[in-house]
Amino acid sequence: MPSYTYPVAAPNRTLTTEEIHILLTNTRVLARRLADLTQMRFVADYLLSGRFDATGGGIFYETGEEIFAADAPEAVAPGSEYPKTVLTAGELASARTVKWGIETDITDEKIAQQGQVVVDRALARLANTVIRHVDATAWGVIASKVTSTEASAAWTTPGAALEAIVRVQEERAALGTGLDLSTVVLAPAQYAKVLAMLVDADALPRNDSNPVLDGTLPLRAFGLEWVTSPHVTGTDPWLIDRAQLGGMADQTLGSPGYVSASGVGIETLSNRHKDDKYEVRARRVTVPVVTEPMAGVRITGTGL
Template identity: 60%
Template sequence: MSYTYPVAHPTGTLTTEQLHLFLSNRSLIARRVADITKMRFIADYLLQARLDATGGGIFYETGEPVFSSEDPEAISPLGEFPLVVLDDGTVASAKTDKWGLDTMVSDEKIARQGRTYVDRGILRVANTIVRYVDSVAMAVIQSKVTSTFTSDEWASAGAAVEAMISVQGERADLGLGLELDTVVLRPTQYAKVIRLLVDDKALPREAGETAVNGSLPVNALGLTWATTPHFQGANPLLVDRDQLGGMADEKLGGPGYASAGNFGVETKSIRDEDAEGYKLRGRRVTVPVVLEPLAGVQLTGTGL
């Protein structure tokens, strides 16, 4: 999965008439929002399970054991196999919230500033929704991932590798099939790590221009390094994206709403004849869910 900043801006110009047609077409609006927000939700990147919250909520199990309470037995020819009852995890529930925002685009702005102003309005709505949903998701992850690992200060790429291998070994010993391979950092921490990797010549050749092209995440030392300004935790996180959890989205439907996929921002363009303009609306109805708290660990003592 790609997760790239910055998202490329569109090229080409549209006439005033074409922009009015564009704002009247819900499918085109949805596709434009999807292009702008593509892979920008850190929430969707870290919580990769796509969960259905039809009805406004979801029940799920956390900490479900991967072993049965009984050991297997030697079976004689035509013998019966022992039957064991598998233990369940802890049942939890989560309720979706609807996060949304409107902005107005006047006929005057369309005529005078064209597509630039329309895109700026869409971008403002989309960015705000992304920021808020990501902030909520990161807060949930941080509150659920409570286990910690104290490492020596990361004065070199080797020190970082030693810490990661130690954590991965501890999780492997639990026999849960976890593969913690993604590090999540605040932007300032990420900058320090990139400097370590560059100074120690630990970046793979194809990632050598990371510092100037802004591509995220970076793959180095057998790990994926990602950052987001919406993560405010003091300690970097090491997670297994496949098992950590998911985003539970609810599709409310409603006249005029459209989205470019099954999940993500839903959009609606509402023509206001009295004001002579368009109300651009975006919303996402979702809740972040951590299914396996042990699929992540907080890294303390790094000195980042």
């Protein structure tokens, strides 16, 4: 998932009543409108960066694979065969997709009275509600699967925070895991404390990628990505490898009339109802999957 920026600027031109009705009868245009208006993006897609196809409504996957082969390498003479080893498989697990959806009505009266704003507000609220629920579900899976913890001294300065993070990274590197723990995940209150600490220490870039100036996430500092979500629980920072942690398994139902909003991951549908209204839906059929629990560490004792 690319870096996400908020808030998203509102469209410049106001649609007429006739154009609003055209918008609501063209699902593809409606999906593009939703992508423009959505002020949040799935943090689940950002942290669980893998993409799995859940055709059939579920997925089988292996988790907790051994890091090393069971046998040691041997000296091989010229022209000789290499010793063969059997790689042990991880524990087989399965996950089933869930269709998370919500619907609302937009009446002709509201369109005539309030115009474009009633449509924009309905689309944004539906999408953000789906995003909030999927993100909360995904974080619950991450927090339950990633059980490793590392103690740290209090994060009173950027140096203290960096020392703790680098120590954890080096300890994992010494195991030969090949993991790149380079993303720090914080709850909003703790992210604000870290951000203030970096500002006070003049440790943020003055122009590019400075969230204080432009509200851009993720924050990039010290070779790390710092992200936050309202669905992160507790006060401890988490250090993860986004590329190895896991992914989102989405199912495409192929339902007539539904269109996916590009870059958002949400499908939309607008139905014209006989009672002078539109029934507008937003949904996502997905399940979060953690394939490598070692790709995350919860850092305790930071005092944040």
